[in-house]
Amino acid sequence: MNREQAAATAVDSRIVLVDDHAILRQGLRSVLDREPDLEVVGEAATRAEARAVADAARPDVMVIDLKLSGGSELEGLSLCRDLAAAHPEIALLVLTTFLDERLVVEAVQAGARGYVVKDVDTRELVSAIRSVTRGQSAFDPRTAVAIVQTLAHGPTEDDLTARELEVLRLLARGHSNNGIGEKLFISPTTVKFHVSNVLRKLGVRRRAEAAYEASKRGLI
Structure with missing residues (x-):
């Protein structure tokens, strides 16, 4: 591809990096700064910072690590x-560092492209950023396999x-439904819906039974 063809196919992309390790953000920035069509316009280390920089910078792409501030991938x-x-x-x-079939599918369900x-x-990372900028999906070979395997097996009843x-x-x-709602910033009605699904998927009828069953399965 010559320079004119490259210019014609170039996609200008404004990017925000979300990772709780500054050194990793710096490394990513140094890689992306070498690409003329990619520009890092912001960084964030926490969920709150990411929301704020999204509001302020309005980037085209946000590159997100699943595990922030020493918390879980959730x-x-x-x-x-x-x-x-x-x-x-x-x-x-x-x-992210996590290669897990379930996490890949949940990330897609949560809105990841x-x-x-x-x-x-x-080179694959840069290609992935350009792909999602164009509205396409982007998965490396391993995560693509994870999605195919999960879809082939199909969801099971007790997948939470x-x-x-x-x-x-x-x-x-x-915590009560109101208490859960306050912590997760969702309404008590939404919490009730999720609790009903949890009880059904765990095959129990009461909240205490759900806690016991979840403990046996290593979910909590």
Whole structure:
């Protein structure tokens, strides 16, 4: 491809990096700064910072690690849901150390257009960013296999979503529906819906039984 063809196919992309490790953000920035069509316009280390910079910078793409501030991967999934709801025009690309079939599918369900693992070749990462900028999906070969395998097996009755796991863990700590709603910033009605799904999927009828069953399965 000559220079004129490259210019014609170039996609200008404004990017925000979301990772709780500054050194990793710096490394990513140094890689992306070498690409003339990619520009890093912001960084964030926490879920709150990511929401704020999304509001302020209005980037084209946000590259997001699932595990933020020493928390669980659920925090990154929740951030994807927040951003997908508030800024559907922003392409979300998960870049994380976790290669897990269920996480890949949940990330997509949470609004991510792509999912790549941190040890991916830098050329593949740049290609993934350009793909999601154009509205396409982007997965490295391993995550693509994970999605295919999960779809082939199909969902099972007791697969809990990321949000249902969050609700379950708070339920097990004795929080009421109102208390869970306050912590997760969702309405008590929504909490009741999730609790009903949790009870059904765990095959129990009461909240205490759900906590016991979840403990046996290692979910909490």
